[in-house]
Amino acid sequence: MHPRFAAVVKAYDVRGRSPEQLDASLARALGAAFVDETGASKAVVGRDMRTSSPEIAGAIADGIRSRGADVVDIGLASTDMLYCASGVLELPGVMVTASHNPPGDNGLKMCRAGARPIGIDTGLRAMAEAAGDLLDAPTEPTGSIETIDFLSTYVETLLRIAPVHGRPLKVAIDAGNGMAGHTVPPVFEALRSAGNDLEVIPLYLELDGTFPNHEANPLDHSTLVDLQAAVRANGADLGLAFDGDADRCFVIDENGDVVAPSAITGLIATRALAVEPGATILYNVITSKAVAEIVSERGGTAVRTPVGHSLIKAEMGRTGAVFGGEHSGHFYFRDFYLADSGMLAALHVLGALGEQDVRLSELMAEFTRYVASGEINSRVDDAAAVIEKLASTYADHEQDRMDGLTVDGGAGEDGGWWFNVRPSNTEPLLRLNVEGSDDDTMARVRDEVLAIIRG
Template sequence: MSLTCFKSYDIRGRIGVDLDADIARRIGRAFAEVLDARQVVLGRDIRNSSPELAAAVAAGLTATGVQVLDLGICGTEEVYFATGALEANGGIMVTASHNPIDYNGMKLVKAGAAPLDPVQDLKPIKALAESAAFAPDRAGGAIHDRSGTRAAYVERVLSFVDVAALRPLHILVNAGNGAAGPTFDALATALEAAGAPLRFTRMHHAPDGSFPNGIPNPLLTANQPATAEAVRQAGADMGIAWDGDFDRCFFFDATGRFIPGEHIVGLLARAFLTRAPGAAIAYDPRVVLSTRDIIARAGGRAVQANTGHVNLKAALRSAGAVYGGEMSAHHYFRDFYCCDSGMIPWLLVAELLGRTGESLAGLVDEQMRRFPSSGEINFQIDDPAAAIARVEAAMIDRATARDDSDGLSLEFPGGRFNLRRSNTEPLVRLNVETRGDPALLDEMTAQITRLLEG
């Protein structure tokens, strides 16, 4: 059988169409055989289909003699952490993150929480799951409750901040009825015990696989007003919102203004370069002008990596970068197994507010003025290659620099754009940014939109 749920870096598909319990069992078994795994961490998000899929993955793993270290309901980053901390041979998180409610999937890592290589690891797993030409069963497989690993995870996350540097802050947190609530509560309890002067207002906090308030994807502009209004109503100093498996977090200032992801990358780069002058900082190529500016002014070393967690994690490992960030709100940390976390970033920003005495708006206003950006604009296009070719033909003669490492990036005296196909969805994604010129930003965005739409 052909498995359509395998994507470039992970597994996503519609339940009952691309993914079901039998396929999940096959994937679990193939994962164990290809990686020759003996211990595998397993976690799941709160989607209604996740318990059945996780049980099927566990059945496939135990059939090969694997010891399954079950975290239960958790965030993707907890699987990453546990895979490294428990010295397991791999980890599987059953999640569809921010996909529609009828989807589910899996995020996979190998020993050390390292991402699977798309060719050497993921391709053979797919082939074996499709063929079902498995080796004979092995005895001894078992499932072990490792939900208690969360305490060690909380300790690691809190190691990134100096609690003594925190000042009194009121923070609104929106878990989106995803998996973030219980893990956040564990962090909040530990912060209170450590004397952190933080006060929280919780919103949509209870995990609920029916998603009564919509699929948690705060990157979508349509989903941002609810958190923004809640921040204003609560009189909070800032707001935080997470996606379903909370490996991404999003920021709102005290007025409810959404802060674009590239400016959070800049803040975190600044925070790390204050601690480690001259360190390497990795970033993705979609929106770069503000990030490059901050890294240069702080004396850091800028390392560009292609979009996607596999590429950012590889860049952190190869360059020894202390931190890496994507404008899509994925933030990666060398001392967190080079993995992404949605809990570490807001703590670091809270610490930065404490150290500087500034508001969140005060920390980002100048960069937002100097480097305005369009935000990511998605286009569903029948012939993406032809559409991108139209943009290239119309604009290449005026470009001062070109970068084809991840889609098409063209730079001009006043700004730049990046145009790339999505790795996970049938979309073309556009990002435009300028050097302090909102009118040029609107003009370039409108021109490229016309060209893409033919």
């Protein structure tokens, strides 16, 4: 692989500093290679609000057109809006975004027709290798380009999948100056037109690729402080925080507390099983074990997967799962082309809360059964050696290697617990997640494992 591509091609997408690493020439070559890999005669292109996105999107379109393929340009879009367009139009697609990365970064998320993902082992490596030979090749765009407004179709698709009805709700929404600022207003306008009484308290809905208020990364709970304060100050029923490209959503309850994505997974799984009894639900290796318990109790089939959107989408297709959740705040829906959508997850929460006369914290209590550490990263020189040391230390406990190492302590006298440790795909890091039956159990196991990891 050409070194310029090796620097920006990741496990699931392309990402790097722009223009230092990802510039128009790189994007143009990848656009041409994208057509060669997918066999597309037409492709859809969308972009986020980053300052470099118009140039990168234009270069991608030029690369696609240089191969004689046509481009459908949907302009400003969230990533799930691009996936929706890929599904509705039955076209492969490219989304220009670096999601929650710093403002100086940019990237590309690619999919085949029907929003089928393209990752490092499903076409991205081959594209990058081919694009290396196209960097200096002359390009003559011969394909056409058509600009369309897809926003209304996106909104209609969401509300058909997850309609909202019920009591009046006050909702604080933090878009972090990302693409939710483009998609949230028309979604809520459509909800009101359908008869819903919804009051919105907006935070940072203005599109600004410099992220002047805070990073658009709700996985970092320090970015949620303003939303938590707004929920408390305004007596809101809940808060919604979206990441930069709006494919992830985090939820804040009426007390200003963060609702764990695993609990949201349990809630949406319950709603899905009420519609389709016995259905299959996916959850990944760092999701709370409460999810599998809840799915089983409600007559569904719970299937555990590795972490990563390409992997979970492939497993959804294989198993016919109706829904899948990741503890990182990604939620996947069969009826949304197996793709993830922060907005769809938010609509499910609004729908569930609106249908019941309880507070969100009360609604979520049944889905919150254990105490989690959150993901803890440690820099290590030899991740494989550390994992083997952990496996040896906990050899008398149940283990599996689906994704890194998971050790299950069962439900003994010292309390039930489990942990997963897995290496980063891109950095010399080990990522640790611990869950326990109570605070003391979780903290004890967390500290024991970290002592081994950090030596």
